[in-house]
Amino acid sequence: MNNQYDMLSSESLRRIDREVAKYPADQKQSAVMAALVIAQDEKGWLAKETIAAVASYLGMAPIAAYEVASFYNMYDLNPVGKYKLTVCTNLPCALSGGVHAADYVKQKLGIDFNETTADGKFTLKEGECMGACGDAPVMLVNNKRMCSFMLPEQIDKLLAECK
Amino acid sequence: MALIDTINPLLTTGWAKGDAGWSLKDYEARGGYAQLKRILSSKMSQDDLIAEVKKSVLRGRGGAGFPTGLKWSFMPKAAPEKYVVCNTDEGEPGTFKDRDLLRFDPHSTIEGMIIAGYAVGAKRGYNYIHGEIFEIYQRFEEALDQARAAGYLGNNILGSDFSFDLFAHHGWGAYICGEETGLLESIEGKKGQPRFKPPFPANFGLYGKPTTINNTETFAAIPFILGMGGEAYLNLGKPNNGGTKLFSVSGHVNRPGNYEVPMGTPFAKLLEMAGGMRGGRKLKAVIPGGSSAPVLPADVVMECTMDYDSIAKAGSMLGSGAVIVMDETVCMVKALERLSYFYFEESCGQCTPCREGSGWLYRVVHRIEHGEGRPEDLDLLNRVTDNMMGKTICALADAAAFPVRSFIKHFKSEFEYHIEHKKCLVDPDVQRAGSGFFSASATAGTV
Ligand SMILES: Cc1cc2nc3c(=O)[nH]c(=O)nc-3n(C[C@H](O)[C@H](O)[C@H](O)COP(=O)(O)O)c2cc1C
Ligand code: SF4
Ligand code: FES
Numbered sequence: 272m273n274n275q276y277d278m279l280s281s282e283s284l285r286r287i288d289r290e291v292a293k294y295p296a297d298q299k300q301s302a303v304m305a306a307l308v309i310a311q312d313e314k315g316w317l318a319k320e321t322i323a324a325v326a327s328y329l330g331m332a333p334i335a336a337y338e339v340a341s342f343y344n345m346y347d348l349n350p351v352g353k354y355k356l357t358v359c360t361n362l363p364c365a366l367s368g369g370v371h372a373a374d375y376v377k378q379k380l381g382i383d384f385n386e387t388t389a390d391g392k393f394t395l396k397e398g399e400c401m402g403a404c405g406d407a408p409v410m411l412v413n414n415k416r417m418c419s420f421m422l423p424e425q426i427d428k429l430l431a432e433c434k
Numbered sequence: 435m436a437l438i439d440t441i442n443p444l445l446t447t448g449w450a451k452g453d454a455g456w457s458l459k460d461y462e463a464r465g466g467y468a469q470l471k472r473i474l475s476s477k478m479s480q481d482d483l484i485a486e487v488k489k490s491v492l493r494g495r496g497g498a499g500f501p502t503g504l505k506w507s508f509m510p511k512a513a514p515e516k517y518v519v520c521n522t523d524e525g526e527p528g529t530f531k532d533r534d535l536l537r538f539d540p541h542s543t544i545e546g547m548i549i550a551g552y553a554v555g556a557k558r559g560y561n562y563i564h565g566e567i568f569e570i571y572q573r574f575e576e577a578l579d580q581a582r583a584a585g586y587l588g589n590n591i592l593g594s595d596f597s598f599d600l601f602a603h604h605g606w607g608a609y610i611c612g613e614e615t616g617l618l619e620s621i622e623g624k625k626g627q628p629r630f631k632p633p634f635p636a637n638f639g640l641y642g643k644p645t646t647i648n649n650t651e652t653f654a655a656i657p658f659i660l661g662m663g664g665e666a667y668l669n670l671g672k673p674n675n676g677g678t679k680l681f682s683v684s685g686h687v688n689r690p691g692n693y694e695v696p697m698g699t700p701f702a703k704l705l706e707m708a709g710g711m712r713g714g715r716k717l718k719a720v721i722p723g724g725s726s727a728p729v730l731p732a733d734v735v736m737e738c739t740m741d742y743d744s745i746a747k748a749g750s751m752l753g754s755g756a757v758i759v760m761d762e763t764v765c766m767v768k769a770l771e772r773l774s775y776f777y778f779e780e781s782c783g784q785c786t787p788c789r790e791g792s793g794w795l796y797r798v799v800h801r802i803e804h805g806e807g808r809p810e811d812l813d814l815l816n817r818v819t820d821n822m823m824g825k826t827i828c829a830l831a832d833a834a835a836f837p838v839r840s841f842i843k844h845f846k847s848e849f850e851y852h853i854e855h856k857k858c859l860v861d862p863d864v865q866r867a868g869s870g871f872f873s874a875s876a877t878a879g880t881v
Binding site: 293294295298299300301302303304305307308329331335338339342343344345346360361362363364365366367368369370371372375398399400401402403404405406407408411414415416417422423 | 524525526527528529530532533558560564565566567568569601602603604605606607608609620621622623624625626641682683684685686690691692725756758759760764769772773776779780866868869870871872
């Protein structure tokens with residue numbers, strides 16, 4: 272089991288250490304969610320080996336880390352495009368165009384939810400409430416950047432910006 | 435979306451400058467951390483502090499409305515290791531107040547949590563922040579650094595013998611982690627599956643230690659309550675419904691956004707503050723407390739005031755204060771279909787009635803919406819909800835059932851029309867126009 276986590280960059284491991292420090296010394300596992308995010312940031316998605324590397328670094332069983340990775344929606348257990356767009360279509364957003372915004376993106380990119388464009392640039396996901404319904408339509412770019420009031424013009428601009 | 439309008443601003447006093455007013459120095463300039471200083475320098479007793487919070491009749495803003503002072507008093511005094519946890523998981527569809535609280539005024543939540551730590555004798559706290567709002571999580575981390583550097587967090591706070599530190603834990607996309615014990619499991623680095631209660635978190639919480647868990651807005655209110663006194667805070671609202679409350683108004687209004695109003699404000703006034711109905715269209719229905727709350731038809735909600743008791747009397751729940759406004763362009767079957775999909779998708783799967791029941795609800799509503807409904811389906815839906823409610827580990831099963839029952843109860847004829855005519859009562863073009871998406875921008879390409 273030695274050094275299975277070699278595959279993670281030292282920068283990632285440093286970032287994971289900062290997360291581990293937030294929790295009591297005997298509760299390293301608490302950092303697994305953050306550590307998986309950091310690993311996903313580095314690798315683009317979470318392969319089984321990546322998850323195992325995170326588990327090994329935190330001293331937990333690989334299956335325990337895999338359970339976490341598969342439970343939370345924003346971990347990508349399969350490769351995704353360079354830009355993952357997640358559009359909220361839940362009811363409050365739908366009332367202000369959430370579903371229509373998703374339809375618009377589908378049409379523009381020629382893909383459906385859970386598909387990736389042939390050039391590997393875009394993956395489209397359907398999202399649940401992002402706690403931003405007052406700004407509907409809303410979408411997330413690569414999990415971390417929230418875009419508000421995404422009407423046709425704003426969507427065009429965003430897609431053009433994603434190089 | 436900054437605050438647009440308010441009566442009696444408390445929680446939102448710091449929002450005036452938008453993104454430019456969140457920093458520590460801004461918070462201090464508006465009197466921030468003065469209550470913490472007062473408590474520490476006067477060595478206020480824990481009992482007095484909790485008594486003041488009880489006086490305010492502050493009720494938990496996360497959904498259940500449980501009295502906060504009472505909750506704090508449940509913490510065992512003697513336990514050596516205790517925790518304070520803040521619930522900023524805010525995933526209840528329609529709710530977007532906690533995000534703005536942390537965006538525009540993170541220090542009021544931090545001060546509230548430190549004071550809670552003092553009151554219950556905890557030395558450590560965590561704020562669990564919704565996965566989808568990474569930028570807010572980052573800002574909160576920055577605010578924590580500021581508070582630590584200024585000596586408000588850490589060992590011997592402001593030279594006292596009280597020590598408390600606070601950290602942020604970032605979620606990653608699971609509605610169920612808003613349920614308090616699912617949230618605790620999640621902080622422990624596990625799947626966010628709720629625990630059977632009792633024991634309650636006050637006895638067996640984070641890492642098995644006594645834990646007080648409150649919503650962001652609950653903590654944020656604490657410094658204001660102590661500043662003005664519990665009684666004055668109570669009197670802002672109405673008896674048994676103390677203070678002001680943030681309402682997240684979404685849907686078919688002219689100005690969606692957060693509005694802070696005293697408890698007991700008429701719904702009609704809130705609607706007016708939100709700019710009234712979009713395009714002057716007719717109000718059809720309102721979900722007054724987040725998607726898990728029963729829907730109310732227009733005539734009923736127009737008679738309500740916005741407080742726990744009035745909304746409960748009308749047959750719904752104030753819940754998280756998420757007010758979802760629907761006008762006459764909405765097909766109620768389609769609206770319910772989307773909500774039912776959400777609960778089906780987010781059920782954590784450990785209780786059979788919820789895992790199977792939420793799937794049944796979604797599939798049956800889906801088939802009604804898609805013209806494949808059967809005459810017996812409405813009875814079937816009600817029967818399925820009977821088998822879910824009160825029969826599971828957490829309240830998600832009830833949350834899935836309430837919309838189904840209330841939509842059918844109040845809009846039965848629409849469901850029956852769907853089943854009989856295999857189509858919608860509301861013309862598809864009217865529905866399509868309702869969102870305003872296509873009319874919003876004439877210059878964009880057509881779909
Ligand atoms: C399915 C489900 C989801 C919940 N989501 C949230 C949430 O996002 N935020 C929140 O504060 N409380 C949520 N709650 C309520 C919490 O379990 C808990 O009651 C609350 O955080 C207590 O804080 P309070 O007393 O200050 O309201 C949820 C409950 C359930 C059953
Ligand atoms: S009621 Fe549903 S969400 Fe709650 S614990 Fe049971 S299966 Fe999980
Ligand atoms: S419903 Fe889309 S952000 Fe809340």
